[in-house]
Amino acid sequence: xxxxxxxxxxxxxxxxxxxxxxxxxxxxxxxxxxxxxxxxxxxxxxxxxxxxxxxxxxxxxxxxxxxxxxxxxxxxxxxxxxxxxxxxxxxxxxxxxxxxxxxxxxxxxxxxxxxxxxxxxxxxxxxxxxxxxxxxxxxxxxxxxxxxxxxxxxxxxxxxxxxxxxxxxxxxxxxxxxxxxxxxxxxxxxxxxxxxxxxxxxxxxxxxxxxxxxx
Amino acid sequence: xxxxxxxxxxxxxxxxxxxxxxxxxxxxxxxxxxxxxxxxxxxxxxxxxxxxxxxxxxxxxxxxxxxxxxxxxxxxxxxxxxxxxxxxxxxxxxxxxxxxxxxxxxxxxxxxxxxxxxxxxxxxxxxxxxxxxxxxxxxxxxxxxxxxxxxxxxxxxxxxxxxxxxxxxxxxxxxxxxxxxxxxxxxxxxxxxxxxxxxxxxxxxxxxxxxxxxx
DNA sequence: AAAAATAGTGTTCATTTGTTCACCACAAAT
DNA sequence: ATTTGTGGTGAACAAATGAACACTATTTTT
Numbered sequence: 069x070x071x072x073x074x075x076x077x078x079x080x081x082x083x084x085x086x087x088x089x090x091x092x093x094x095x096x097x098x099x100x101x102x103x104x105x106x107x108x109x110x111x112x113x114x115x116x117x118x119x120x121x122x123x124x125x126x127x128x129x130x131x132x133x134x135x136x137x138x139x140x141x142x143x144x145x146x147x148x149x150x151x152x153x154x155x156x157x158x159x160x161x162x163x164x165x166x167x168x169x170x171x172x173x174x175x176x177x178x179x180x181x182x183x184x185x186x187x188x189x190x191x192x193x194x195x196x197x198x199x200x201x202x203x204x205x206x207x208x209x210x211x212x213x214x215x216x217x218x219x220x221x222x223x224x225x226x227x228x229x230x231x232x233x234x235x236x237x238x239x240x241x242x243x244x245x246x247x248x249x250x251x252x253x254x255x256x257x258x259x260x261x262x263x264x265x266x267x268x269x270x271x272x273x274x275x276x277x278x279x280x281x282x283x
Numbered sequence: 284x285x286x287x288x289x290x291x292x293x294x295x296x297x298x299x300x301x302x303x304x305x306x307x308x309x310x311x312x313x314x315x316x317x318x319x320x321x322x323x324x325x326x327x328x329x330x331x332x333x334x335x336x337x338x339x340x341x342x343x344x345x346x347x348x349x350x351x352x353x354x355x356x357x358x359x360x361x362x363x364x365x366x367x368x369x370x371x372x373x374x375x376x377x378x379x380x381x382x383x384x385x386x387x388x389x390x391x392x393x394x395x396x397x398x399x400x401x402x403x404x405x406x407x408x409x410x411x412x413x414x415x416x417x418x419x420x421x422x423x424x425x426x427x428x429x430x431x432x433x434x435x436x437x438x439x440x441x442x443x444x445x446x447x448x449x450x451x452x453x454x455x456x457x458x459x460x461x462x463x464x465x466x467x468x469x470x471x472x473x474x475x476x477x478x479x480x481x482x483x484x485x486x487x488x489x490x491x492x493x494x495x496x497x498x
Numbered sequence: 499a500a501a502a503a504t505a506g507t508g509t510t511c512a513t514t515t516g517t518t519c520a521c522c523a524c525a526a527a528t
Numbered sequence: 529a530t531t532t533g534t535g536g537t538g539a540a541c542a543a544a545t546g547a548a549c550a551c552t553a554t555t556t557t558t
Binding site: 290292293322323324326327330331334346347348 | 533534535536537538539542543544545
């Protein structure tokens with residue numbers, strides 16, 4: 069599909085919105101945009117946004133404050149020639165998790181791996197975890213595989229998650245039914261783990277990718 | 284810092300905010316949260332949010348609409364680190380292979396993916412192939428996975444290879460015994476392929492990696 | 499030369515939205 | 529017995545915010 073050309077101003081505004089969103093966690097208001105560019109009237113700003121919507125770069129929810137969302141498909145790099153930093157992302161690899169330490173404590177970090185930017189949502193602070201054991205082989209996750217994890221504290225039934233039980237970190241399928249959390253392995257030889265003590269259980273993140281290297 | 288325990292309600296609300304944010308591109312308002320949970324008063328919602336702030340899960344910008352941002356935690360890494368070209372390698376992704384054409388003909392190239400340099404030997408002309416079918420699921424290679432292939436014309440018994448039979452490209456395990464080449468799938472529902480016509484068979488390369496993305 | 503797109507100011511208005519208060523109810527801890 | 533934390537209703541209010549209009553000016557396209 070043809071991408072419509074943006075004016076200089078529009079491009080700067082789009083890029084500001086993107087940055088604001090990333091740094092704040094929410095989109096800017098018309099006035100916040102205006103202030104940054106020295107545009108005193110909200111109307112002036114709004115017309116820029118309307119133009120960006122028309123050209124397919126933004127979606128705007130009417131009458132809602134900060135109701136701006138960036139169209140990620142369209143936002144794709146306009147000039148995709150060089151493999152610059154923007155296309156790639158280095159994420160830390162977690163090896164053994166020391167008892168009681170935060171997952172990403174320095175002592176746990178074993179290295180880092182480069183993941184193609186197209187796989188990563190910008191907002192997330194992904195990390196990679198080296199899988200130990202074969203409890204997930206039926207889900208195609210083998211011993212030694214690297215799973216790419218998007219940190220989040222909740223999960224939906226059926227998600228492959230990384231969970232923490234006391235000081236153990238494990239990869240399983242999440243199920244919450246009848247007020248009971250179960251961690252379901254994907255291997256006939258293993259039985260589901262029923263979480264008894266909610267105090268000692270927490271969801272670390274969701275598995276969004278698997279990377280395996282042979283030899 | 285130890286994370287404080289969330290109540291059931293608080294956890295669900297945190298969940299909702301995170302999901303809303305991810306789907307909409309901006310955080311919900313108090314009323315939107317309330318509506319979803321059947322809480323008619325914004326005050327009821329606000330107190331949940333205040334509790335989540337107090338426990339360190341959220342940040343709230345006062346007097347700003349949708350001014351909610353989720354705390355990416357001290358546990359979780361601050362920022363993904365951008366890296367330079369030298370550490371990375373871009374390899375082409377092969378989609379459908381047109382009949383009779385060389386694998387790496389331009390018409391077959393569907394895109395490209397960055398792979399961490401540490402996985403790649405400099406000399407090789409790696410490419411990636413999108414797997415179709417489930418004949419290798421027992422080897423942890425699923426439909427839609429991307430296999431990273433190092434081009435080579437020889438293989439050892441047991442290697443996972445990409446082979447070409449007439450105009451079909453397939454991923455299988457290689458076996459050469461008693462002057463007969465067999466391509467062995469890793470799925471009980473499939474039978475080994477015995478190569479009858481050596482003229483039409485060739486080894487394209489060896490699978491050195493598997494990359495899968497979920498969602 | 500005329501039309502269209504871009505870029506902006508200032509003002510007004512209607513909604514959206516966060517904040518606060520008084521009050522109720524229940525369970526767990528002190 | 530009393531406090532504390534949780535979970536809620538309903539109303540009232542002020543601030544934040546998007547939408548709209550009239551008017552100006554410059555650049556680009558037709």
